[in-house]
Amino acid sequence: MSWIDPSLYLKQIYVEKSSAEHELTRAIIDRAGLPVSIVDETDYASLVSGLYPANLSHGKQSLLLCRNRSEFLKECPATREYRCCDYQVINIGTGCPMDCVYCILQAYLNNPYLTFFVNSADLFHELKEKLDNSVSPLLRIGTGEFTDSMALDRLTHLSRDLVDFFGKRKNAVLELKTKCAYVDNLEGLQHNGRTILAWSLNSEEIVRTQEIRAARLDERLEAAAKCASWGYPLAFHFDPIISYPGWQQGYKKTIRKLFAAVPAEAIRWISLGGFRYLPKLKQIGTSRFPHSDIYYHEFIEGLDRKQRYFRPHRVQLYKEIYEEIMCFADTSTCIYFCMESDEIWYEVMGFIPADRGGLPLMLDNSILLK
Numbered sequence: 001m002s003w004i005d006p007s008l009y010l011k012q013i014y015v016e017k018s019s020a021e022h023e024l025t026r027a028i029i030d031r032a033g034l035p036v037s038i039v040d041e042t043d044y045a046s047l048v049s050g051l052y053p054a055n056l057s058h059g060k061q062s063l064l065l066c067r068n069r070s071e072f073l074k075e076c077p078a079t080r081e082y083r084c085c086d087y088q089v090i091n092i093g094t095g096c097p098m099d100c101v102y103c104i105l106q107a108y109l110n111n112p113y114l115t116f117f118v119n120s121a122d123l124f125h126e127l128k129e130k131l132d133n134s135v136s137p138l139l140r141i142g143t144g145e146f147t148d149s150m151a152l153d154r155l156t157h158l159s160r161d162l163v164d165f166f167g168k169r170k171n172a173v174l175e176l177k178t179k180c181a182y183v184d185n186l187e188g189l190q191h192n193g194r195t196i197l198a199w200s201l202n203s204e205e206i207v208r209t210q211e212i213r214a215a216r217l218d219e220r221l222e223a224a225a226k227c228a229s230w231g232y233p234l235a236f237h238f239d240p241i242i243s244y245p246g247w248q249q250g251y252k253k254t255i256r257k258l259f260a261a262v263p264a265e266a267i268r269w270i271s272l273g274g275f276r277y278l279p280k281l282k283q284i285g286t287s288r289f290p291h292s293d294i295y296y297h298e299f300i301e302g303l304d305r306k307q308r309y310f311r312p313h314r315v316q317l318y319k320e321i322y323e324e325i326m327c328f329a330d331t332s333t334c335i336y337f338c339m340e341s342d343e344i345w346y347e348v349m350g351f352i353p354a355d356r357g358g359l360p361l362m363l364d365n366s367i368l369l370k
Helices: 023-032 041-046 120-132 158-166 204-210 217-229 247-261 279-288 311-326 342-349 359-368
Strands: 012-016 036-039 062-066 073-075 088-090 114-117 139-142 172-178 195-200 234-241 267-274 299-301 307-309 334-337
Touching (some): 023 062, 120 158, 195 217, 204 247, 217 234, 217 247, 234 247, 234 311, 247 311, 334 359
Parallel strands (some): 012 036, 012 062, 088 139, 139 172, 195 234, 267 334
Antiparallel strands (some): 299 307
16 A cells, blocks of 8 residues: 555544644644544543553554653764664654554653644744854754654644745754655745755665555655755665665665665765664564564664674675665765664774764765755
């Protein structure tokens, strides 16, 4: 089944009482055409029956519209033991209507329903203030940490406001990272190259068996090609890279499809990250997805306390995929590891980030030198 737009999975909208009169709340309700219930904070625990995470599959059909009472923009929750890219994260909501077997949010969150923050005026006020006062020449900012950047965009239209805002900034770029293929709201905007559209990619076997309600690989690449034709810079993330029989040909096929679909010079960066997970995610993942065997490989505890493939196998995975990407990639594209050690960098790529000024500068240059 095709899931170009996973927001179609929603069946119910709940609205926090104090947010009922927000302009964005009313717009989302009008676009969704779904049943609506007004609730207050004391009702949240009973929005979806059952216990977490057993009620997560059903909970993904419910969306709570509410206010964010905390900061919107924060540093990415990285791990100091591995190389980090100094990413900043805008928290636009939590949860996702897609249901990937490996999704770390299953272990991070404890609410089965989705949330979206409707106080967007506060978001843009905070962004303006922080960017105006930033001493950094370039901030790389994304929205895809606790939710998918585009999964609800048919309803929220938030991408249009974000693209317009960042199109006027000189010291920041926005990355919208997704596994869906709904990009209709991005056409015709004055993005000025300051918004990067990014897709998580995997082999077609993993997309088909482990990424439930995500767009098919060809649909993602078709959406990326559209965005490239509209002048948007692109990025792609092979994360998580998952070992399975035939992974070599599976990932090589995806890489060849990628470079056949979009111009290599449009790609700003490509990240690689091996499958890793918090120990409690295994119990959640195996109970919710008994058909999947991705948690039943040999793993070792990494410095970040996450389970990872043994180093020799990680290196084998990375080398095959990196060498295939290098056959097609533009020289200006930054290819990097997400949360790996210098030893892995050197063994696979032949250098460490410090040799090139550090990973943040490598990513910044892929934008600034364009």
